[in-house]
Each structure stands twice: as C-alpha cells, then as structure tokens.
Amino acid sequence: xxxxxxxxxxxxxxxxxxxxxxxxxxxxxxxxxxxxxxxxxxxxxxxxxxxxxxxxxxxxxxxxxxxxxxxxxxxxxxxxxxxxxxxxxxxxxxxxxxxxxxxxxxxxxxxxxxxxxxxxxxxxxxxxxxxxxxxxxxxxxxxxxxxxxxxxxxxxxxxxxxxxxxxxxxxxxxxxxxxxxxxxxxxxxxxxxxxxxxxxxxxxxxxxxxxxxxxxxxxxxxxxxxxxxxxxxxxxxxxxxxxxxxxxxxxxxxxxxxxxxxxxxxxxxxxxxxxxxxxxxxxxxxxxxxxxxxxxxxxxxxxxxxxxxxxxxxxxxxxxxxxxxxxxxxxxxxxxxxxxxxxxxxxxxxxxxxxxxxxxxxxxxxxxxxxxxxxxxxxxxxxxxxxxxxxxxxxxxxxxxxxxxxxxxxxxxxxxxxxxxxxxxxxxxxxxxxxxxxxxxxxxxxxxxxxxxxxxxxxxxxxxxxxxxxxxxxxxxxxxxxxxxxxxxxxxxxxxxxxxxxxxxxxxxxxxxxxxxxxxxxxxxxxxxxxxxxxxxxxxxxxxxxxxxxxxxxxxxxxxxxxxxxxxxxxxxxxxxxxxxxxxxxxxx
Numbered sequence: 143x144x145x146x147x148x149x150x151x152x153x154x155x156x157x158x159x160x161x162x163x164x165x166x167x168x169x170x171x172x173x174x175x176x177x178x179x180x181x182x183x184x185x186x187x188x189x190x191x192x193x194x195x196x197x198x199x200x201x202x203x204x205x206x207x208x209x210x211x212x213x214x215x216x217x218x219x220x221x222x223x224x225x226x227x228x229x230x231x232x233x234x235x236x237x238x239x240x241x242x243x244x245x246x247x248x249x250x251x252x253x254x255x256x257x258x259x260x261x262x263x264x265x266x267x268x269x270x271x272x273x274x275x276x277x278x279x280x281x282x283x284x285x286x287x288x289x290x291x292x293x294x295x296x297x298x299x300x301x302x303x304x305x306x307x308x309x310x311x312x313x314x315x316x317x318x319x320x321x322x323x324x325x326x327x328x329x330x331x332x333x334x335x336x337x338x339x340x341x342x343x344x345x346x347x348x349x350x351x352x353x354x355x356x357x358x359x360x361x362x363x364x365x366x367x368x369x370x371x372x373x374x375x376x377x378x379x380x381x382x383x384x385x386x387x388x389x390x391x392x393x394x395x396x397x398x399x400x401x402x403x404x405x406x407x408x409x410x411x412x413x414x415x416x417x418x419x420x421x422x423x424x425x426x427x428x429x430x431x432x433x434x435x436x437x438x439x440x441x442x443x444x445x446x447x448x449x450x451x452x453x454x455x456x457x458x459x460x461x462x463x464x465x466x467x468x469x470x471x472x473x474x475x476x477x478x479x480x481x482x483x484x485x486x487x488x489x490x491x492x493x494x495x496x497x498x499x500x501x502x503x504x505x506x507x508x509x510x511x512x513x514x515x516x517x518x519x520x521x522x523x524x525x526x527x528x529x530x531x532x533x534x535x536x537x538x539x540x541x542x543x544x545x546x547x548x549x550x551x552x553x554x555x556x557x558x559x560x561x562x563x564x565x566x567x568x569x570x571x572x573x574x575x576x577x578x579x580x581x582x583x584x585x586x587x588x589x590x591x592x593x594x595x596x597x598x599x600x601x602x603x604x605x606x607x608x609x610x611x612x613x614x615x616x617x618x619x620x621x622x623x624x625x626x627x628x629x630x631x632x633x634x635x636x637x638x639x640x641x642x643x644x645x646x647x648x649x650x651x652x653x654x655x656x657x658x659x660x661x662x663x664x665x666x667x668x669x670x671x672x673x674x675x676x677x678x679x680x681x682x683x684x685x686x687x688x689x690x691x692x693x694x695x696x697x698x699x700x701x702x703x704x705x706x707x708x709x710x711x712x713x714x715x716x717x718x719x720x721x722x723x724x725x726x727x728x729x730x731x
Contacts, residue, residue, distance in 0.1 A: 148196045151188070152203030156428040159207025163215050166301075171381045179297030181211060182230045182271070183305035186237035196593045197238060205231055210285045225278025229294075233271030237263060237302055241310075251310055251366070252421040257414040260310075261407075264302035269295045296403045303410040307417075310366070317365025317420050328368070331360055339376065354408045361416025365424070373413035376404040392593070417698025442512040498670045560650040606633045609667040612647040616663055630666040632673050640727045642706055643667065643676045650678045650712075650722040653695055658720060673708070673727040681719040685712070699724070 163181035170179075185204030189197040212223035240263045244256065251257055264324050272294035276287050320323050335356050353376060361369030384391045384402045391401045501513045609631035616626045634640040647665065654660050660682035668675050696712060699722075703710040707728035715721050 148199040149714040151192055151196045152199040155185055155188050155200040155203030156207035157208070158188065158213075159204050160211050163207075163211035165216060169378055170385045173534045177207070178216070178226070178230060180301040180305070181207070182233060182298050183237075183301035183303075185230075186241070186302065187305040187309040189234070189238045190241060190306065191312060201231065201234060201238075204234060223319055226275045228278055229271035229273070229275030231271075232274050233267045233298060233302075236270055237306060238268035241306060241547070245310070251307075251314075251414060251418045252425060253418055254415055257411065260306065260414060261299075261411060263302060264306060265295065265625060266301045268298035268302060271298060275493060277633055293399065296400060300403050300406045300410070302375065303414070304370075304377055307366070308370045309411060311370035311417065312367070314366040314417065314421055315424055316367060317424055318368070319363070328364065331363070332372070335360065335372065335376075339379065351405070351408070352413050354405075357409050358412040359415045361413045362420050365420045366413070366417025369413040369417045373409045376409050380405060380409075383459060391469075412595065413652070442514070447503050533717045603709060607631075608640050608643050608647065609665055611644055611679075612665050612667075615648050616655075616665070620660070620663065621655075624660055625662045626665070627662070628665045630668045632667055632669040632674070634667060634669075636674070636728045639674050639728055642702050642708075642726060643674060644708070646702055646722075646724045647676055647678055649695050649699050654678075654680045654682060654720070657686075658684070660719065673725065675726075676722075676724045678722045679715065680690060681715075681717070684714040684718060685720055 159181045161181075162184050163178050166180040184207075185201060187203075189200045192200055205227060205562045208227050209223065212226060214221070216223070241260065244259055244263065245251070251260060251638075269291075272291045275294065276291045319327060335353065338356060339353055350519070357369065357373055357376065360372055380389070380391075381402055384398060391398045391405070394401045450667045496516065497518045501509055501515075609628045613626055613628050616624075620626065634643060651663065654663055658680050660680035664677075664679040666675075666677045668677075700710045703724045703726060706726045708724060710721045710725075711721075713721055
C-alpha cells in the first residue's frame, strides 16, 4: 500500500493556501496588497518543515490551492490565472531551494548574516515570481506593470518573510528564561507590546515604529520560538487595522500599502535578527558547557568582589560546586605591564574532606575565572608515597648516622692520634723523609674523612636550613674571592625534600668550583604552592658538553629530583654561566 502521508501533506498545503488567501482578503480590507501575499508563503513554509521526500507533493498541493483561490476568490479566468500561478509556484520553489541550501547544516537561523540572506532570498523569489506573473498576464496594462510588479514583490516578500521565519522558529531551541517568574515576564512583555501598538494605532501617534525595537528585545530575550509568532501577529494586526482605516498609515493615501508592508518587513526582520542572536548565544553557551563538562574542573565566573556570575560543574561534581563557589577569595593583584596576568593557585578542602586545587585567573577588569580540580586521590597517593619514601630515607639516614659514628669513633680517632705522634716526633728532631711523608698522608686521610662525615650528615639540613647549609658548603669549596649570595632562604619543612635539595645543590656548587671558574654564585631556596624550588646561578664559563652527553654528576642530580616526582633543568645563561633548577612537589603535606 503506497504511503498516504505525502498525499495528506499535499492536501494540507492546498487547504492552507486557500484558507490564507481567504483570510488575507478579509485582513487587507481596503489596503489592497497583492491578492495572495500571505497564501503564497504557506507552500515554502510547509515544505521547509516537512521531510524532503514530501516537498514536491506540498508544492503540487499549493498549486491546486492557488488555482482554486484564483478562480473562486480573485475571480480570475482560467487563462488569466496561469501567469500568477506560474509566478507563485516559481516563487515557492526558489525559496525552498535557497533557504534549504543556506541552512543545510544548522537548520535554524543563528547569525545576523543568515537573517539578511533570508530577507534577500524572499525578496529575490518574490520579484522573480512577480516578474513571471506580470509578463505572462496580458490583461495588465503596460504602463501599470511596474507598479503591479512592485506591489506583488513587496506583498509576497512580507508573507514569505513572516511565514518562513515562523517555520524556521520551530527548528530553534526553546530559549525561555530559567527563572520562576518567566511566565510573568512573558505576559508583562506581551502586555507592553500590545499596549504600545494599541496606543500608536488608536491615537494615530508617531509611536508605531517603537514596536520594532520592542519586538527585537522580545526576540533576544525569549528566542525565535516566541518572537516569530509575535511578529507575525503584529503584521496581521497592522494590516487589518490599516485596511479598516485605522492607524497612522492611512494618512499616506495610495502609498499606505507600501508603508504598511515596510513596517511589517521591519517587524519581521527584528524578530529574525534578534532570534538569530539569541540562538547563537545559546549555541555558544552549549559549547562552553560541553567543554566544561569534558574537563575535570569545576569552573566559576566571579566578579572582583567575589560575587558569583556563573558556574559549571562536570558530571558527578555538582554537589561540590555550590560549596566551592563560596571559596572564591579576594581579588587578584593588578597585572604588570608587559607581563602575563598573574594566576593564583591554592588548595582548598570541602567539609567532607575532599581536596581541590584552586586556580584563579583574570578574565577582564571586572571578572575572574576560578577553576577547581579534584586532587583528593592524587594527594592521597602522594601522601602514601611520601610516607614510604620517608621510611626508606629514615633507614638510609640511620645507616649514615651509624657509619658516621663508626668513622668518627674509630678511624678518625686513631688517625688523629697517629698524626699527633708523628708531629711530636717531628718536633723532637728525629724527622726523616719517611716520617714527613707519613704525616702528610695521615693528614690527607683525616681531611677526607672529615669531608665524608660532612657529606653524610649535612649541617643544619635536618632543621630545614638548606640555603644556609649550601652557603656554608660553597664557601668551603669555592675560592675565597668568589662572592656567594643567598637571594631567598625559605625553610624547607619537609625533611626528605631538604635532604634532596641539599644534595643537588652541593653537587651543583662542587661542579662550579671544579669547572666553571666563577666570580659569583647565587643560591635561592623558595616555597611554592605545591612544594619547594632550588636555583643556583654562576657566572662562569658555562656548560661544555662532550658528544651531547651529560656528566655523571648531572645525571645523579636529575635522578635524585625525578625520584621525588620533581623536575630538574641545567642550562647555560644568556649572560654567561650556568643555571641549575630543581623543583620538588610536596602535596602530601
């Protein structure tokens, strides 16, 4: 059994054409626009809403409705109606093809450019249809053809603009405000629009065109689904009132129809442009929501006073969004000219023990973007890892202490006693070359053992005084003329981090003393939001890499830092010398 739905659509198109032709005659009254100015637009409007396979059935139904309306309502003869029917059909086909081509991907108007193109399409289609109709109709006097064509084009453009916009608005999303008073707001807006229209028409006042910005605001506020019907109803009421001799347009006499249709076009374009703007804003917001929901962050837009403007939360984290949104904090410091805006990074906790990393960045002079990332699992893992490392480090430290005590209590004491005896024999005059050589060797052994003890038990490092300990080491290893400066000396209250930074810094200072020939060495130990950072600068000869490979000492420094999930860099400075940087995370504190 053949599908009856396309045939049903054709019947609907024919009935709609005839019904609108009849109503348009009633609405137009003495205004006398083009006879079928509204009915012609019903065919492309229905075709744009229906499936593509039904469109030619709808066009055929529109042709049948056009023939019936021409014979019964317009009182055309069979011969004289062929031209207008051909023009109306061509007009519908042009609108269907061009609008569908224009909106292939979006299927709704969402840009001002598309709104203007829709207007251009309906004007083009109406002018083509009118031209075909006027040329094909022999009964139209040659001198009146231009006026008839112009009246046809303007009238059909109004009908096409409003009905096509009405059809396209059904494709648009529902953009009603999301607050509990939205119904009251819509009613108040409609009452204002009606009151303004009634006042302007009843009093013959020049306030009529104030309806246009009101419709534009209505479209921006409530979207095309609300604006297109309001604009269409406004056009119908304006045409009806003017056809009954009411309102300011009747004073234009024979030009009244042109004034009315120009007003109707202005109203229709206001709804179309405003609706496009609201749809585009909605699409942008949906894309932003999609991006936010794909990120592991809760995002909050706040003004500089800490008041929330908007917020988004990925799925599963909605319950934290409200609580975290209150943890906005103070405003950011002002940016420095020529430098990027500052980014404030802190860690906040919820009442249930969840931990979030908070990043605040300036959007503009009045707004800030705050991102909250859940770091609960990461902190827990780092805490467990840190505890394991501390246990290993404690064992290693205990072994170092035992070895240090052993070296100090036995070999160092014996060697020191032997050195004293050799010096005593040297003073007694019984000195020989062999005794002198033995004295030098024992002295060197004692010095090396003392240095080993210093390496095993770094002075003051256990108390977090890493910078001071490195300064002490630098003055021992570097020549007396080298300037050693400590730029920043934050205490490192994490024992494991303090040991690692000291060992890395000591190796860097030793390398500078052995290879760089510096005149100045700078040491800085600073606390960051998630750990500690060490930086050592010298003004020596810089790095000289052999075959692109790093030395053993550099690799040891890198391994020590990376074993703490940190980052290590060593590079030549632009002004000469070397910069060593080590950053260690300590989020588990």
